[in-house]
Amino acid sequence: MSKILLVEDDTLFVKMYQKKFTHEGLDLEAAYDGEEALEKVKSAKPDLIILDLMLPKMAGSEVLEKVRQNPETANIPVIVLTNLSSSEDEVNRCIELGAKETLLKTDVTPDKVVELVRKHMQ
């Protein structure tokens, strides 16, 4: 089964996505801060990462940078799901680091996120 890692510090947000992904037959694991995210990327080897940017302990763009630096994880597709709009430097930094999508949380529904996850896991 495909495994997806959701990096997100809001537990209600995580709960919502766990419900949605289970319903869609997808396996979702959560990491609640930047450091935990890096540990889980190494140990769980997810097929895709959904990444928030405003995180405790380490900014999302730094997480992405470190994921890209490690040859074992460098090619994992990443979808950024954030409250920062597309004109922010932090978001542009993630585009430069090869994020497949940068989505504003209030612009998308879980349906749309699942659709994009499926698209980028192929």
Added chain:
Amino acid sequence: MSLVDQKTRAKNGVAAGSVKEVRPSAEAYQKAIRELTHANLRLRQLDKAKDEFISIASHELRNPMSIIKGNISMILSGDIGSVNEDIRDVLTDVQVAVERQIRLVNELLDISKIEAGAMNFRLHDHIKIDHLAGLLVTSIQSVAKAQNTEVKIKLPEKPLPAVQADQDKVSQVLINLVTNAMKFTKNGTISIDFYVKGDFVITRINDTGIGIPEKQKMLLFKKFSKAASSSVGTISAGSGLGLYISKKFIDRQGGDIWLEKSNPGAGSTFCFSLPISQSPTAKKVKEEISSLQSLKGGPYEQNIISRG
């Protein structure tokens, strides 16, 4: 002394011919300067605090709103279980309300950024504005149909030159103008056309709606200005920020936005222009303006990103 002068002085309680010029001492002058400098600094600090507050509040509002929006959409699409019609009806209202709130927060955040000079524009995009408008028109057909309004595009005979502007910002202006037109047009027509004038492409949005009262026209592009009349169809009355933001976006990209004509009962026509190329001079002027603006605010969002 003229009669008018005498009258004015008399009105101000000063008898004609008895005015003595009072020069402030150097010391008082210095003190006044110190006080003004201090007051100015304090005002700048307050202004910055206000911008930071709006920015943080807006970001912190987005998370719960996205959770409300997401959960409602999951219930409505049947992910959680079957939903009866009454519940569906209520949740659809909640959905409309949360979308309204999301739009308001987006607009407040845009304004706080514009006013702090922290809004980035990517002016190197080459945009086919008729294509962009075409995408928008396709996406709103079902809403337009529901209020029996036809939305159409008149394409120019010759291919339109691309404009050099920020695609996201131009889309937002188009959305603002077209949804505004829809708010006030029921059983009518909204048509979009384009023409070239000098170094600019003009986009024109014409509707057959209720029009704008004369006294409202002066206030159109001001912050929080709203037409008093109620909304039409499913699109709610807005925050009164859309045209203000549109104007700021278009100004910043070297264009202009204006109301061409509007008469109560006979519809409105809004236009905006965008330059075919951002000439070096125009760009330089814009950069100077933006550097002046950034003196006011500074990169106020850094602290949010690094926040724990």
